[in-house]
Amino acid sequence: MAKSSPTDDLKQIRNIGVIAHIDAGKTTTTEHLLFYAGAKHKLGGVDEGTTETDYDQEEQERGITIYSACVPFSWLGYTVNLIDTPGHVDFTAEVERSLRVLDGAICVFDGQKGVEAQSETVWRQANKYGVPRIIFVNKMDVVGANFAQTLETVRQRLTPDGATQGRPVPIVIPIGSGSVKDSHTPFKGVIDLIEMKAIYFDPADYGKTMTVEAVPEDHQLEAEDYRTKLFDILSESDDKDLITSALLEGQAPDPAKVRQLVREQTLARRIYPVLAGSGREHIGVQPLLDAVTYYLPSPLDRPPVVGTNPKGKKEEKRKPDPKEPFCGLVFKAVGHPNGNRFFIRVYSGVMKPNMRAFNTGKDVKENIAKIFHVHADPNRGLEEVDAAPAGDIVCVLGLKDSITGDTLCETAHPILLEAITFAEAVVSQSIEPESGADKDKLVNSLALLQLEDPTFKVKVDKDTAQTVMSGMGTLHLEVKRHRLERDFRLKVRVGKPRVSYREMLIGGKTVEVEVDRMGDKQAYANLRVSFTNFKVEKPVIVNNAVGPEALPPLFAAAAERGLIDALQTGELGYPMMNVQATITDAKFDPNLSSEDAFTKAAVQAYREAVEGNIQLMEPIMRVTVTTPNEFVGNITGDLAGRRGVIERQEPLGAGGTFEVEAFVPLRLLFDYADRVRSLSQGRAASGMEPHSYEPAPAEVRREMLGE
Known part of the structure; x- marks a missing residue:
């Protein structure tokens, strides 16, 4: 018999993700979250390939996360749907689609390296979807870990204008930093600034046993300083007077009211609560779990999802309420021998077994036979549930026509949610x-x-x-x-x-074409089409500005299809970008015109517009290199030799490590990872992500044409 869904009470649900730069400790942190919550009985290790969420053989062999994984667990009476996401830029789609459907996120930073390249990328993705976050400064046990410096890199690079972009605000600080071997004051616990208590974690049982003590004397001033700054920031927006009066009267605010105020300001993204710990040393993870329940949103705390009614083309909103009409978004598909699995975030209403769901974008119906909750590993058993109310994340099997980004809803109440957009591929x-x-x-x-x-x-x-x-x-x-x-x-x-590569028009152009024959038969189609460039990167768009009296719908549709198909490739065979084609005038003959004639006219218009008017665009990558100081000259010299433009070069903390950021053509980077290791005696690390498309040098085009 099917089990009831554990997500009946929306206030007790947390749909969260763990996001960060590669190797910041996301998966290790996730392992500890599951271990302490009782979702697994033994800690796995990334290096050993035994973690819960890195179930794929490729992930286990490389020691990195490739596929996002959804794992449900309980903590303090809350149901947490946790998604561990990749940090490597090559798998950014997994992060993008996860953030699209999540309500909150834990952003993990390396306590030694601070903000790194991919952590900037995932932070921007979270901003795009308005996701409230808490920050976990991990690896406080490593040599050179610096909590204050990491905070400063977050302020400078992620929230430079705190008034509008939120501020990182510590609510937990570390006791010491570094390891016992390398530090006179090693990292050994954390201080809860709200309760003003020190918390220590017993290594004998992997940190499960916690001891709460008074704040150590040698950390008292530091803790009081951080606590004062916390209350100063919170009281700036204390509209309900939760703590301000107590502070003015010289009293310690009620911790419950402080947490309420922290929650309100986190949900409004005015602040990002910051905690500290070490997954490897089993320190500080339970306070992070508490913070997930205290401060991150339930589905009820998020704004209603916005979509379009396909009938009237009007905007519609759906509240996270089981009484609303059902709608959900397919955000992930996984191939499986027993039927492909599709992950769905339910935004409103209730999805039930044996219902017929309407795929609005495809205009087809899908049969929802059974609904499941699923473990991280697709090869493990599924847990069947008898309903999926608003706020739940579930899995269904064997959808016929739906893909990632599709909306499912009730046929009687159609809605089309905004699809998930993904970056363009740059390597073939x-x-x-x-x-x-x-x-x-x-x-x-x-x-x-x-x-x-x-x-x-x-x-x-x-x-x-x-x-x-x-x-x-x-x-x-x-x-x-x-x-x-x-x-x-x-x-x-x-x-x-x-x-x-991509191709783009050098300049806008308006052409008028006329077709009078199709083979050996008379025909007629006349089109005037205006081709213009976008200033920002966009796919090809085709518009029709002509009324049905001048261009009947069937002929208009044929012309639009012809333009769309033609604009898929430019003169050199690469996809076109940043081009908008608008039909501005048309003529037809009721006896001689046909769909084929207008398709031919559209293709002819395209050919005239692009002749001698195409520029080749090449992908430019944002390259970041973290290197010891003595190799900075080697790194920057090599980047310059690759036609790189150095954007930034700055120290990371006080450990003699520098980060270099540059923009470099992708065609000159295929050997880069090996070259960086060679230039730095294996001590530097590099990463890259797509940044933009820029006109390629003339010699690249000549080489392609064999000139």
């Missing part, structure tokens, strides 16, 4: 099976990988007939190849990675 690679007999199997396997990953694209090159896969980086494509070999048992050959 040809792929073919070693055996011709596996050709169809490869096609089907690649289609499944595309279903799972919206940033992974596959197409057949029209000139070479090669199958080309595209992704966010070389690691991204390498992981896909390994999955084909391991999970689908395919032997494949791949070509060298190559840059995914």
Whole structure:
């Protein structure tokens, strides 16, 4: 018999994610959250490949998170749906779609390195979706860990204007830093600034046993200073006078009222509560769990989800209320031998087994046979539930037409939620099976990988007939190849990675074309089309500004399809970008005009607009290198030799480590990771992410044309 959903009381639900730069300790932190909550009985280790959320063999072998994983657990009577997300930029789609459906997030920072490149990226993604956050400064036990310096990097690089972007506000501070071997004052516990108590964690049982004591004398002044700053910031927006009067009277505020005020300001994103700890040393994680329940939002605390009614094209809002009409968003698909699994965030109403859900964007109905909660590992059993109310995150099997970003709702109450947008692929690679007999199997396997990953694209090159896969980086494509070999048992050959260029108009152009023949038959279609550039990166858009009296709907649709298809590739065969085509005038003949004639006219208009008017655009990567001071000259010299523009060069804390940031063409970076190791005797680390597209040098175009 199906179990009842544990999410009946929306106030007791926390849908949260763990986000950070690669190797900041997200997965280790997640392991401890699950361990202390009783969701697992033994701590796993990233290095040993035994963590709950890194279930995939590729993740276990590399020691990194690739796929977001959803794990439910309970703490203090709350149900927490926790998603552990990747830190590597190549898997940013996993972070993007997770943040789209989450209510709150834990942002983990390395206590030694502070704000790193990918932590900036995930912070911006969280800003995009208005996600309230708490900050966990991890690795306070490592050499050079500096809580105050990490806070300062957050202020400078993530919240430079605290009045409008929120401020990081410590509510827990560390007692010491560094390890017993390397520090006279090693990290050994934390101070709760609200209760003004020191908390210590017993290493004998992996930190499960906590001891609460008075604040040590040698940390009393520091704790009082941080506590005063906390109350100063909170009292600036204490509209309900929860603590201000007590402070003016020289009294200690009620801790419950302080927590209430911290919660209100966290939900408003005026502040980001900051805690400290070490996953590796089992210190400070239970206060983090408490903070999740105290300060992060329930589904009821988030604004109503906004969508469009497809009938009237009007904006509609749905509250997180089981009494509202059902709507949900498919945010993840996972291939499985027993039926593909689709993860859905329910935003309003109740999704029930055996219901027919309407996919608004596809205009089709999907059968919801059963509903499940699922563990991190897709190969483990599913827990069937008899309903999924608003605020829940669930899994259904075997949807026929739905993909990531699709809306499901009640047929009688249609709504189309905003789809999830993903970054464009920047690296491509040809792929073919070693055996011709596996050709169809490869096609089907690649289609499944595309279903799972919206940033992974596959197409057949029209000139070479090669199958080309595209992704966010070389690691991204390498992981896909390994999955084909391991999970689908395919032997494949791949070509060298190559840059995914784009094409763009040099300038706007208006053309008028007329078609008077189709083959040996008379025909007629007349179009005037205005082609313009966007100033910001956007996909191709086609508009029709002509009324039905001048261009009947069937002919208009044919012309629009023709323009859309033509604009998919430019003169050199790469996708067009930043182009808007608008039909501004048209003429037709009721006897000679046809859909085919208007499609032909649209293609002809495109050809005239792009002739001699195309520029090649190349992807520019944002490269960050963390390096000891003595190698900074080597690093910056090499970046300059790669036509890199140095954007920033600054010290990280007091440990003699520098971070260099530069913008570099992707085509000059394929050997970069190995080169950085060589230039720094293996002591520097690098990362990169797509930044923008810029006009490629003339020699790149000449090389492509064989000139």
